[in-house]
Amino acid sequence: MTLSQKLLDDATAWRRTFHAAPELGFAEVQTSQRVADLLHSFGLQVHRGLGGTGVVGTLRVGEGPTIGLRADMDALPIQELGQCAHSSRHPGAMHACGHDGHTAILLATARHLSETKSFRGTVHFVFQPAEENLGGAQKMIEDGLFERFPMQAIYGLHNWPGAPAGRVIINPGAMMASLDTFEITVTGKGSHAAMPDRGFDPIVAASELVLALQTITSRRLSPLDSAVVSVTQFNAGEAINVIPETAVLRGTVRCLQTPVREKVQQLLGEFVEQLPKAFGARGALQYRVGYPVTENHPASAALVRDAAVAVLGEANVQWGCNPSMASEDFAYMLQACPGAYVWMGVDGVEPSAALHNPYYDFNDQVIEPGVRLWASLVERSLPV
Structure with missing residues (x-):
C-alpha cells in the first residue's frame, strides 16, 4: 500500500x-x-x-x-x-x-x-x-x-x-467499561454545631456511606468481577457552625460485565436505603444508566x-x-x-x-x- x-x-x-x-x-x-x-x-x-x-x-x-x-x-x-x-x-x-x-x-x-x-x-x-x-x-x-x-x-x-x-x-x-452515574441525597435533621445531639447529622451518615460503598467491590463482588465505584463529589453545609439538613454525594460506576453492572446498582440501592438509618437519617438514590x-x-x-x-x-x-x-x-x-x-x-x-x-x-x-x-x-x- x-x-x-x-x-x-x-x-x-x-x-x-x-x-x-x-x-x-x-x-x-x-x-x-x-x-x-x-x-x-x-x-x-x-x-x-x-x-x-x-x-x-x-x-x-x-x-x-x-x-x-x-x-x-x-x-x-x-x-x-x-x-x-x-x-x-x-x-x-x-x-x-x-x-x-x-x-x-x-x-x-x-x-x-x-x-x-x-x-x-x-x-x-x-x-x-x-x-x-x-x-x-x-x-x-x-x-x-x-x-x-x-x-x-x-x-x-x-x-x-x-x-x-x-x-x-x-x-x-x-x-472498555460501562459508565453509570449516581447522586445520593442523605437527609438528616439540622442543628447547632455545638448541640449535635439535637439533630441527626447527615455529614456523618454520608461519610460512613462513602466508606461503605467501597466494600461493594472489595467484599460483595467476586474478586474475578471487574467494577469500580467512585464517589467524586461530597457537598454539604453552608455555615461553619451549623450541622446541615442534607448532604449530597455524586459519583460513577464502571463495569465490564452486564450482570456485574446490575448487581452493583442493586447493592448501591441497598446501602443507600439501609445505612443512613443507623444515624437517624434517610438516603435517596438517583441512578442514571449511561454508556454500555x-x-x-x-x-x-x-x-x-x-x-x-x-x-x-x-x-x-x-x-x-x-x-x-x-x-x-x-x-x-x-x-x-x-x-x-x-x-x-x-x-x-x-x-x-x-x-x-x-x-x-x-x-x-x-x-x-x-x-x-x-x-x-x-x-x-x-x-x-
Whole structure:
C-alpha cells in the first residue's frame, strides 16, 4: 500500500488546524463544516446534521457490502498548557483526547480510497459529535444512522498513550467499561454545631456511606468481577457552625460485565436505603444508566487484527489486552451493529502525555499507520 507524502502532509495540516480550533460536544460547527467540505472535495456524497453536528460521507465503488468507519470530533473543556505552534486558540477548550487525530486519519483514508478505489462496495465515513460524556453516538443512532446508512459492520479507532506509536491493540470482547452515574441525597435533621445531639447529622451518615460503598467491590463482588465505584463529589453545609439538613454525594460506576453492572446498582440501592438509618437519617438514590460496555464482536475484531498484520506487521499487533475501565460511547454503535473498536499506540521516543491531560498533543506520526489500517480493513471487508 502506497500513501503519498502529499496526503500525509495534508492530513497533518488538517489535524493541526482542528487542534488549534477545538469545539465542545454538539458545538462542532466549524469542525463539521470543514469535514464536510473536504469530503465533498474528495467526490463523496455528504450528509450533514445527523446527531446535531454529525457528518457522514459515503463512497460507493460498484456493487458490494457496506461498512462504516467512525471518528469523533469533539474537544474537552480543558485549558491547554502546551506551547506548540498549533495550541488551542479557544480558551477553556482543547483536543486533549486526540479526536483531532482520529478525524484527520479518517479524512485521509477517505481521500486515499476515493483515489485508489481499491474495493467493491460502500464505505460510510461517520464523523461523530459529542463523544465526551454527552452520548453523541446514541444521538446519531436516534437520528437514524443505521436506517439511513445500513451497514454490515462499523469500526472505531482511538489513540492510546502507553503503547508504541502505530501498535494496534484489540480484544475479541470487552475493550472498555460501562459508565453509570449516581447522586445520593442523605437527609438528616439540622442543628447547632455545638448541640449535635439535637439533630441527626447527615455529614456523618454520608461519610460512613462513602466508606461503605467501597466494600461493594472489595467484599460483595467476586474478586474475578471487574467494577469500580467512585464517589467524586461530597457537598454539604453552608455555615461553619451549623450541622446541615442534607448532604449530597455524586459519583460513577464502571463495569465490564452486564450482570456485574446490575448487581452493583442493586447493592448501591441497598446501602443507600439501609445505612443512613443507623444515624437517624434517610438516603435517596438517583441512578442514571449511561454508556454500555464497549464490547467487540469477535469476527469483526479478528478481521481488524488480520488487516493490521497485513500492513503493519505481526510485531505491531497485540491480540488480547486488559480492558480499560474508562468508557466510550462507541459502545452504543456496537450494540446496534456488529463491529469492533481498536486502540493505536502513540508513544514516540518520549512517552506521550496522558489522555485528558492539558499537555496532550496527538502524535502526527500515527496518521500514516492509522490510514494504512483503515484502508487495509476496507479492502479486506470489500474485496474487488
